Amino acid sequence: MSNSVLAVEATGIAKSYGTVQALKPTDLRIEPNEYYVLLGPSGGGKTTTLRLIAGLVRPTAGRISIYGQDVTELAPDKRSTSMVFQSYALFPHMTVEENVAYGLTLRRMPRDEIRAEVSRMLDLVGLNGYDNRRPHELSGGQQQRVQLARSLVLHSDILLLDEPLAALDAKLRKDMCLELKNIQKTVGVTFVHVTHNQEEAMTVADRIGLVAGGELVEQGSPEAIYNRPEKRFTADFIGENNIFDGTATGAGLDIGGRVLGLPTPAETGREISLSVRSEDMRLLDGEPKPEGWQALSGTLIDKVYLGLIGSSVVRLESGQDITVRQVGAMSSGEVGASVTVAWPTEAGRIHLS
């Protein structure tokens, strides 16, 4: 895999707007036919990264290659990329068919070929029979499908999507996620998708790149990023994790008076963090702490029943709030009661940074 040509290979790309560093020097490698998601908080630099790949903005440093060709100096239309914008990006005065055909007419393709190609794409995105509608006669989801078709019809090697589902409601977004993923597998094109919605990212991605503060913080499969985050930031951003910061004492973590057991030893004296997923924690209802578990006592300050799971918030003596999510059973304790939270030592994950 590593010696095959990459769909996108960016080395040291950076972008500054005046004094604002939107993206610090970053390396990005995206495999052919991969569904890659750039996920991160607002203002982190996701859009900037995407637009650098598209060529809509020029990097202040670094090079970008697409399928082995250096495109750093190329205009957007000279790159084999195509962009799907957040919303309102259809031509309002053209019908669905004209919108989708626009790029092809610029390429001077014969009319009947265009028509055939356009109707094939509308089929693919599930908009058969909408040819003559205008954008304002479509729902938000349908408009985004048209945009998708307009980009796909050009058969670019890479499709770039900037928050394509942000304007849709939760239910529709979920459906569209699955559909996007299906379409990507059908057409076999590399997708780079920007979102700040974690669930959306987890649903569609083959690989997620977490972007924050102008940096690519961490990347990996959804499963790896969720279960084995390397960085403290990742643990904080993905899922619902409880994080303890402290100083390593070899086998333990000193969090100011208390020493917690670590899953693997860490260099003594080093500032590290330990994260534990809220669903790996339990409230001990008077029962003794099992062998190989860590426990901390505190006060139950909140209890919410969410159907499948129950969520409890415990305030530790240190003042830190811990979230415990348990499937099915709720803790029998009342709000205000003294409780003990516990977790298997090996459920903890060490973050050196």
Added chain:
Amino acid sequence: MSQPTTTGGRRQPASSPLSDLLTGERGLGRYAFYLPLAFLIAFFVVPMLLTLVWSVFERTNFWMEPGFTFGAYADFFGSARFENFLRAMKSSAISVLVAFVLGFPIAVFVRSSVPEKAQHKAILLFILPFMISEVIRIFALRPILGRHGVLNDALIGSGLIDDPISIFIYTPTGVVIGEVMSYLPFMVFCGFLAMESVPRYIFEVCDDLGSDTLTTLRRVIVPLAAPGILAATIFIFINGIGVFLIPDILGGPGAVNAGTLVLNAISALDFPLAMAIAAIMLVILMALLLIGHWLFDLTKLLDPAKR
């Protein structure tokens, strides 16, 4: 601190006979919405009808008397006035075209390349000249366009020409220059207004799809901005044939437009003729507006939601 409250604590607004008269349920306030309508009737419909009616009145020595004759129209179409009128229309059309070619790209540029926050300020700069009296604006062109004016001096100074060009002023070209200078801001303003509802990243979409600037303009931007372009076109065209100041100040001897013709008719105390010319201009204006509305629905200009 607590006050005794009446009827559930809700305070009634103080009422007086005057406020009742204005804003009370049966007060005059009800009719506020009809005010614009009254305005329209008093200052637009009535004068228009009067113009039409008077244009068929009989001419008398100093005024006119009720009657029904197309004499004034025959007089207009049967004389050199008609030719002059047509020439003014042609020159006006050229001004519209030049204003479009110069002004619309400015509007597009402001919309596509100026930061969103600064756009309105940039446009304001273009409309500022409108705040100066038109007479002064046009008069100020004389020292610029003349044989020994700023423009010729600059051209000679830069070595582009050896002898001053005299076509800039007191010629039909001078009239066109004056009209373009005067009404260009309107093209910029209307163009921008129409472009405001065009999302900025339409430009990026076009870039991304591989649409070159001219194709983008022709197939996307101009169609979207058409109502604004048309509004500016009508405005400039009608002013071009109607405002006599520009041919008066910048045109050569014999430079006339419809405005001059009306003025001359009034000086000659031929009121029906003046009315007939005004009526013809009105018909042209209404026809342009109707065509425009039929093509593009001009109300879109004021209502972004319709696009």
